[in-house]
Amino acid sequence: MGGGRRAVDGVAAVLLFALTVLAFARLTFADPASYTRALRAVDGYDRAYDEILTDPVVRAELRAGALGIPLRSDVVIDNLPLLVPRPALEAAGDRAATALTSYLTGRTGSVSRQELLRPLAHSAQAAGERQLTALRADAEPRTAERLDELARDLKEVPAEQWRSGDASAALRPPLNAFVTDTWDPRTAARINGVLDPLLQVLGGSGSPSDDGAKPPSPSAPLLAAAPAARVAAPASAGPTVGFGYLRPVLIVAGSGPAFIAVLLVTAAVGLLAVRSSAAPVRTAATVCAGAAVLASGAGLLAWALLPAPAEPAPGLPPSVGALLADVTARLYAAAAERWALAVVALTAAAVLLPTLHRRSRRRSLAAGTLVAAQLALLPAVPPTAAAAGPLCDGSAELCDRPYDRVVQIGAHNAMATVADGFLNAHHDQTITGQLDRGVRALLLDTHYWETGETLLPPGLGLRGPTRDTLVRAVDDVVTARRGTWLCHGPCRLGASGLTAQLRAIGRWLDAHPRDVVTLIVQDGITPAATERAFREAGLTRLLARPPADPTGPWPTLGTMIRRGQRLVVFAEQADGPMPWYPNLYRYATETPYQIADPEQLDCAPNRGGAGHAKRIFLLNHFVTRDRSADRAAAARINQPEFIVGRARLCARLRGRLPTVIAVNHVQLGDAVEAARRLNRVS
Template structure:
């Protein structure tokens, strides 16, 4: 046993110092890579899809919905229009930019680069978007309203007042009053219209209003004054937001509990750098001392340094595990007042952040552990000093054996590996299931997306992204843009004069100019449109990239069957379309049979029935539930189009309260809600539900419900 000497004591102290300093350096490196790194927080947010979940889970939560309804109650726009356009009012890129800005402020504060902490959000872009949306909506209200002649000036003035009130309240006028006016009457009517505006804005608009009234152009009158009217009405709701936020800049310091952030600030801003620098310097000194006090025997000094570093790495790993076990896994305690969607998001973000911090810390521990092990191994190898001849004696047999094993692997592994099971729609069990016994997640008004900037969108991502997310049924609407002459033709049987019909056509042409071709629109193409053939071509490309998927299109057709067939041919889909049996009661093939045939695109129409053999009227083959529900508790299973007793069953599962309701989608798209209604309707109709049609497929878990239906059948 080596006697206790000053040299030995110094070696022990140097070893302990090296181990402790390795721990400190590893922990400090972890903190720099996580706590004071902007990239760390951004990575956690992206990893948990936080920005998508904000719209799909948090803003549709019942508690959050109540706040949204209160804030938006004063807008001259139906609630459903604002909530369905929430990604236009508050774009994801804006949320991401604002979040990254606040992350930069927090990290700068923790590093000591910014003091004091300033967390404020500029609300002006959001407030401007709300006002713009209200004005766009008000323009749509009057875009295609027909004129109606009035018997006298008093009746004209009364109806003009009613029209203004409708626009101000966010309602579409029943019609526009029309009456040839004298110059005196036009001036009087202009005064009547301008009285609804703030006094300081009247003179700027007076000339345009008087000229339009003199020409009988009520559409131009409304187009002139509506933005000003709506801006005033919108001001009250925008003022609520400003009051809540404390101005155009929302200071988050007053809304968030930042006590913990302020508590660690002194350590991260000043202490972290100093501690890391001191620990690194002491580590170098300790390693030098170990080398100098170590045994001069060959390999002993590298082994001593290696054991010190490896021990420090092992101590760091044990420290990380202990902190994780005793820390409770929570950085922020949950609050019962928060919306459940927000609570789940915060919990998931915390879990991911802690997991990533743990991985980073263990990675920091692994560096000295591996380096120490290699250094110690080198020292041991120097001590053993195997003869070169002994080492080389094993090279040839080892190489020969490795080559033989590799050759055997090339021959035997492919023979032994089992072939991958066949999958249809992602499931082995669905290949032998008939088409009419499979449930398909179906996107209602699939083309009406936020991405394509539809006014009042009913889906968020593009159609092909919906397919990537598990949608296998698409409800789409085909249209042609109305031309002014088509609108005028509808007026030929009216009592309007030729001059009045020309005036109406000119107004419509100016407000809603036509565009040639075939389009996917929702009700009116001016509220959003995408070209039909290019979109069909993209669907075909997706199907060819996914050769084991069966897709169904249910077309609300405002174009002819011949035009539809031509569009499918131009899009190159004729080799994919499936032709149903002429007898709607006949059995359907299995998904596997449809996939094997290559004919796996089923296309139905709401109106047409041909002429292409593959283009059949849905209601010959299928039945549905009603589709106009104002509230979730009104949803029923009573027969609607298609009657009863059909082999295919479409479940219309969405709320249409003045348009789609993003808020209600958070409730009705919940997995249990979908399953309960499907069970109720299947018992009532005696047939399995095939198409579960929902708005906002990314909200809730309708896909999980459909997967459960297919698994349990």
């Protein structure tokens, strides 16, 4: 009889352990949310733009067609954050996590590349439609109708033709038809003559094998599914030892009927063990103890068999491998926490059940409630703030420094952002997002909406009759918008209202009363229009007046803050007449800004001359290729060591540290940390 009861107790312990394993699997590796939580916990979506998209290996794969269509141009690759913004990336991550758990739990066999890429494709299509809608709004009615026809024609291009690597062949027929139907034959012929070079920039021609790369097959590893690739190893590379044992458990855990069946059997056997025992409480404790021992052993075994989180996955680009290692480590940590809680719960039940009587259970419940309340309230108790004096631009040490002796990070073309829908964006975040990151100088371009005359200036190289024809062709079909704008290049490729952005800057300054901000304006509008925009935005109350003598001393940041003069504005072309709007180069010198390669960055004088007596020094620290802000170059040269080294070299050659260091893609690297080091502040 005793042996029979022990057998029943043993079976109950094994079943309780099995139920614990299944519940654990159901809440971790069989749950898509576990993977997406891990991805968010390691900033995976931001790292996709900041690290993966700047990885030379990834860029080579994108050119070869990793997304199904070869992206021949770095300009297109650098614009992917606009075409595939974070919500689309998150949707692709959710889809990949669901596909992975469906495979691991036996619900599906595999998922096609096309299926996983669907959110990205829809996002890119929506971005193109937004651009077309904006252009349509400026077009005269007949042209708007033809734009709709063009959109329909582009949607009908077979997907195989896009994936073939010859994007220009896919785009040329509908575009040629649109041009021919919109303009007279002579003008249309000239426009069609310049289409081919533009199409080469978009996608190139020829097959993907032209550069030695082959388009991926539908079963090839997919960058969009990278967050799941390490855990999904059994699907592609054969089961590892650890996952070979884990997958059957996940299949049972993911099956609702199977999980319920194990739960019912465990409950029935456990009830039988307790009811047939003379000491039911002790029997329950014995069952829990057995399950705890099994759970502890299984945890140690899993820890030994599962692949190491930091183990590099073969065949992946370095940035993708690093992200996957971090995601895997986070998954393991979350799983270990849940498993440890299960073991602790089983052990606690085994220890406490035999000793707890009714009265002591009440006392223990009250004590446990009190402890839980204290633990819950502990994070809400504010820590004692360290005593500190008033801050200026984030540091008390800067309050006594003159404005010109403080190193500021500047955002080059700060208005051209992914968040505001700019093609050829120079930053991902909005202007106020850049200020939140630590930028204190904004380089802005002001414009009127372009006309044919401004789109095709006389110096473009077009012959007189050809240029005149094209100018009339543009003005015939597109109407310029009124007002003043922040644009980079043609406003149709991205624009935000000047006054609206100035209001946003004003709100940020009001919320940060101890900060000083500089605007360097590449002014394409009149001083009168600029003054009106600042007045309408309510910023005149904050404007600082630079010293009348360009070589004279500047006030300290603390003084400027006390006076309420916390917004410094320079113009690149104009010089007043407002006293707060002087010409930058009367006060400043700079380094060259037309740099196509990081190796060309130097300290040579440019606009403003050598100007050793001038107190403002603008260090242009960015690379521009084909009017595009190169992400890969920014990721390299925005590293603190690179910036500090160049800034100190230029200080030796030019006689002072930079006042403003202008960078592209401020979200890459850590330019703000470089400014801290140069300012020698904590």
